[in-house]
Amino acid sequence: MKVAYWPGCVSRGFTSELHGSMAAVAPMLNIELVELDRANCCGAGVIAEHSQELADTLNARTFALAQQEITQGADLMMNICSTCQGAQSECQQRLDASADYRAQVNETLSDEGLEYQDGIINKNFLWVLVEDIGLDKLKTLVRNPLTDLRVGPFYGCYIVRPTDRLDINRDQPRDEYLGQVIEALGGTVIDYAGSHKCCGFPIITMNKAASLEQAGRHLGDAVDADADCLVTPCPLCHLNLDLQQPMAAKQVGRELNMPVLHLPQLVGLALGISPDDLGLQHHIVKPTSVIDWSQAVVGGVGGW
Amino acid sequence: MAEFKLKIRRYDPQSGAAPYWDEHTVELEPHRSVLEGILQARNEKDGSIGVRCSCRAAICGSCGVRVNGKPGLACHTHLDDALASAGEDGVIEVEPMGNMPIIKDLIVDMDAVHWKKIQRVTPWLIGKEPVPEREYIVSRESMIDVTQSMACIQCGACVSDCLSMEVDPLFIGPAALAKTYRFVGDPRDAAHEQRLKDLGEDKHGIYDCTHCFKCIEACPKGVAPMNQIMRLRRIAGNDFHIKDRNNGERHEMAFVKNIEKNGILHEADLLPDSYGGKFHPRAVPELISSLPIVMTALLRRKMTPAKALLHPHRAPDGVKKIYEIVEGRDERNEFNLYISGTDADNEPNPEVAAAAEVAEPAAVAPDGSEGSSA
Structure with a gap:
C-alpha cells in the first residue's frame, strides 16, 4: 500500500530513531511512504489552546497536502504519533462538521492553491498495522518471534480518548490494538495500571514534579509487573518515559531502568531488523534486556 | 429475568x-x-x-x-x-x-475533595453594576455555551478519573474548572479577569491539566470539562494576557511562535523559551538541571549539537500566510460544535417536515374559513 506519510515534528527532532525505524520497517510491510515534507506541525493541542482557528487551518493545510497525494494514488494519510493523531482528529471533527466553517478555512488556504475536502482518512501506524495490513499478515512476516519478551503497552492519551471522536468501539477496539500487535509478534502482553494513562509530558514545563511523578509511577508499575520493556506509538510519551526517565526515577525515589521502544522498533525487531538499524542505541535507557534477548533468539532460530 | x-x-x-x-x-x-x-x-x-x-x-x-x-x-x-x-x-x-x-x-468523601474544590472557585455569579432595570439579555450562543457546563450534576466522575489529580491532589480539577467556565463564559458575570487571575496565581490551577481527555470520557452529562479548561486558558492568555505562575501562557506563546518561525517544532528552542528565553533567570536553573540528560543524549547521538543549535527548517510561506490572516483578525473566530452542531444535525428532519405538512390543514380556522385574523 501507499500512504501520504506525516512523521510529525518530534520524530525528526529529539526522537529521530522513530523516523528512521519507520523507514526501515515500511518496505518489509510493503508500505510505500510518500513523505509530506511541506506539511506543518499539528499544534499538539497547544496551538488550539491559543486559537482553534489557527490549529484547524494549519491542520487543514496538512490534510490538503495529503489529499494531493491521495488523488495521485496514496490510499490514506498515515502518522506515527499519538499526539498528531489526536490533535489532527480534533481539528478534522470541526472541519468536517460544517461546510461554512470549512469554506472560511479554505479561503485562508487559497493563496497557496490548497483546499481541504471533508472526510480524509488519517490513521496512526498502529491502526494501519491492524486494520489495513492485518494481524494475520503481520504474523506471517515475523522472523524473530518475540518469545518470552514481556512487553507493556503505553498508548498515549491522544490515541485512546475521546472514544467517540476516534471511532473506538466494540467492533473496532483501537484501544486494545497494541496488545494485539505484541501478541501477533510473539510477545507477552503485560497488564499494568499505566497502559492507558497520561505520561505527564504536556505539563513538563508547567508542573515538573507532577509531570515526572506521572511518568515515574507508570514506569514503576511496569517494573512491578515484571515487564522487560514498554512500547509506545507516541514520541512525546517517549520523551517523558525515556529521555526524562533518570529525572522521573529521582522524582519517585526508585530505580526504574525500563527500556521504552517506539512501535516500529518493536515490529522491526520481530521482522528481523538489527537493533542498530532501528536506532535502539540512541535511547537514554539502554534496552539491554531487549537486545540481548533478540540476539539470543536470532542464534537459536537459525535459518528459520 | x-x-x-x-x-x-x-x-x-x-x-x-x-x-x-x-x-x-x-x-x-x-x-x-x-x-x-x-x-x-x-x-x-x-x-x-x-x-x-x-x-x-x-x-x-x-x-x-x-x-x-x-x-x-x-x-x-x-x-x-x-x-x-x-x-x-x-x-x-x-x-x-x-x-x-x-x-x-x-x-x-465528596466533601473532602470535590466540594472543597467547587467552593474554591467562587461558584456563584458576581453581577455587573449597575443592575439593569429589566432582564439582562444574553445572546443565544452565550447561553447555549454555558449550558454545557451547567449540565454538571456534581457526581464527581471526572474528579474520580483525573490523572493530574492522581499525582497532584492540590489540582483544582475538572469539575471545579468547568464550574469556573460557567461564570467566565457568562456575559452577565463581572469578575472574569479576577477569576482567571486567581487561577493563574494558583500553581495548581488551569495550567496543571495534562490534556488527557479522561474527564471528557468520564462525564455522564457531556460537560467535557477539559474543553472548558482550554477555553479558560484561551481567554486568560489572549484576552487578559495573564502571566501565570506555571509558565503556561509563556509556553503556549513560545509554541505558537516556534511553529510560525519553523513550520515544524524546533524542540531545542521550546524549553528555554517556555521559561522566557535562554538567558532568563527562570530558564537558567531549568537548563542546568537538564544538563546531565542533554549530555547523555549527545553521547548516544540522540541529538547532535548542530541539530539543536541550528534551524535547518524554515516555515513555508503558506504557514506564514495562515498566521498573518488568522492572527490578524480583530475577533477570535471560534467554531464551537456544542453550539452550532454539525451540518448533519442541522438538516431538516424529513419525518418532522412530513408531520408539519400533515398538520398544516389545522391552520384552517374552526369555522372553515382560512382567515388569518384569528
Whole structure:
C-alpha cells in the first residue's frame, strides 16, 4: 500500500530513531511512504489552546497536502504519533462538521492553491498495522518471534480518548490494538495500571514534579509487573518515559531502568531488523534486556 | 429475568481490615441498572453494603461509582452494557470512585475533595453594576455555551478519573474548572479577569491539566470539562494576557511562535523559551538541571549539537500566510460544535417536515374559513 506519510515534528527532532525505524520497517510491510515534507506541525493541542482557528487551518493545510497525494494514488494519510493523531482528529471533527466553517478555512488556504475536502482518512501506524495490513499478515512476516519478551503497552492519551471522536468501539477496539500487535509478534502482553494513562509530558514545563511523578509511577508499575520493556506509538510519551526517565526515577525515589521502544522498533525487531538499524542505541535507557534477548533468539532460530 | 454476577469492592476504614472483593449473584431484567443490582444484593444478601443513591434517574449525582474500571452513575449503567464491558469471567466489577477518600465500601468523601474544590472557585455569579432595570439579555450562543457546563450534576466522575489529580491532589480539577467556565463564559458575570487571575496565581490551577481527555470520557452529562479548561486558558492568555505562575501562557506563546518561525517544532528552542528565553533567570536553573540528560543524549547521538543549535527548517510561506490572516483578525473566530452542531444535525428532519405538512390543514380556522385574523 501507499500512504501520504506525516512523521510529525518530534520524530525528526529529539526522537529521530522513530523516523528512521519507520523507514526501515515500511518496505518489509510493503508500505510505500510518500513523505509530506511541506506539511506543518499539528499544534499538539497547544496551538488550539491559543486559537482553534489557527490549529484547524494549519491542520487543514496538512490534510490538503495529503489529499494531493491521495488523488495521485496514496490510499490514506498515515502518522506515527499519538499526539498528531489526536490533535489532527480534533481539528478534522470541526472541519468536517460544517461546510461554512470549512469554506472560511479554505479561503485562508487559497493563496497557496490548497483546499481541504471533508472526510480524509488519517490513521496512526498502529491502526494501519491492524486494520489495513492485518494481524494475520503481520504474523506471517515475523522472523524473530518475540518469545518470552514481556512487553507493556503505553498508548498515549491522544490515541485512546475521546472514544467517540476516534471511532473506538466494540467492533473496532483501537484501544486494545497494541496488545494485539505484541501478541501477533510473539510477545507477552503485560497488564499494568499505566497502559492507558497520561505520561505527564504536556505539563513538563508547567508542573515538573507532577509531570515526572506521572511518568515515574507508570514506569514503576511496569517494573512491578515484571515487564522487560514498554512500547509506545507516541514520541512525546517517549520523551517523558525515556529521555526524562533518570529525572522521573529521582522524582519517585526508585530505580526504574525500563527500556521504552517506539512501535516500529518493536515490529522491526520481530521482522528481523538489527537493533542498530532501528536506532535502539540512541535511547537514554539502554534496552539491554531487549537486545540481548533478540540476539539470543536470532542464534537459536537459525535459518528459520 | 437474567442472573448477573456483581463483584463489589468492600472497605471499612474504621474496622482496620484490608479492602476485599465480595461477590453476589442478582436476578434482574437486563435493562435494569447496576444500582438496582447493588440494592438487590444489599436488601436480600448483605445489609452492610455501603452505597449512596437518591433519584435513581441520573439527575441527583449521588451514585457515582466505577463499573469495570470506568467511572459513571450506577443508576445510569444498564446491567447488560456492564456485562458487555466486563472481563472474560463475566463478572461486573463495582468499585468506589478514585481520588477521594473512602467512607465505606462504595461511598466516597465528596466533601473532602470535590466540594472543597467547587467552593474554591467562587461558584456563584458576581453581577455587573449597575443592575439593569429589566432582564439582562444574553445572546443565544452565550447561553447555549454555558449550558454545557451547567449540565454538571456534581457526581464527581471526572474528579474520580483525573490523572493530574492522581499525582497532584492540590489540582483544582475538572469539575471545579468547568464550574469556573460557567461564570467566565457568562456575559452577565463581572469578575472574569479576577477569576482567571486567581487561577493563574494558583500553581495548581488551569495550567496543571495534562490534556488527557479522561474527564471528557468520564462525564455522564457531556460537560467535557477539559474543553472548558482550554477555553479558560484561551481567554486568560489572549484576552487578559495573564502571566501565570506555571509558565503556561509563556509556553503556549513560545509554541505558537516556534511553529510560525519553523513550520515544524524546533524542540531545542521550546524549553528555554517556555521559561522566557535562554538567558532568563527562570530558564537558567531549568537548563542546568537538564544538563546531565542533554549530555547523555549527545553521547548516544540522540541529538547532535548542530541539530539543536541550528534551524535547518524554515516555515513555508503558506504557514506564514495562515498566521498573518488568522492572527490578524480583530475577533477570535471560534467554531464551537456544542453550539452550532454539525451540518448533519442541522438538516431538516424529513419525518418532522412530513408531520408539519400533515398538520398544516389545522391552520384552517374552526369555522372553515382560512382567515388569518384569528
